[in-house]
Amino acid sequence: MRAIKGLWRWRHNPLCRPTDLAEGWVALAALLLILTLAPLTGVLVGGAAQDALQRSVRDQHESRHRVTASVVRELERSAPAVEPEVVVVPERRSRVLARWTAPDGSEHREDVLTTLQDPAPGDRFRMWTDEGGRIVAGPLDPATATTHAVTAGVGAALLAAAVIEGVRRISVWRMVRRRHDRWGREWDRAGPDWGRTGTGS
Incomplete structure (x- = not known):
């Protein structure tokens, strides 16, 4: 400025x-x-x-589908991963054996993680799958x-x-830098004669 x-x-x-x-x-x-x-x-x-x-x-909303799965039985409880620096309490998840029907009509039965607190056989929860029923992450939100x-x-x-x-x-x-270099060259031409006898200084 x-x-x-x-x-x-x-x-x-x-x-x-x-x-x-x-x-x-x-x-x-x-x-x-x-x-x-x-x-x-x-x-x-x-x-x-x-x-x-x-x-x-x-594209994600077209290729990913929300399906309803049913709990077959609860498996060993999955302990939440806690990092030393994390202050917030992590979300507790339960591992269950679940079954669901894929958008293409195929039946699936697999171990999944759910946020149900005390899952019991027959409890239902929602999750995202692809067309073939493989579990995928939810689609990106427009916002x-x-x-x-x-x-x-x-x-x-x-x-x-x-x-x-x-x-x-x-x-x-x-x-x-160029300006200082020019000053240096001018100083070299004029400076050595300063103060010498007979130079008119």
């Missing part, structure tokens, strides 16, 4: 160096790019992610997909802004 203000301050100043104006213009260009390109990148990436995720949501898409868009916008700012900093650093 100082360099942008400097554009106005240095515009008619005879002490203005070309590098001062160059730094100001680089800063102004970077600011304009951050204000335009970064949001545009976020919108494009977020929109593409939203389309892909919502398409995945539709969750939208949240992921927004997160991707915001991340892309921030990344674009960071890249632009990084390019600005590198450009300014190179200009300052």
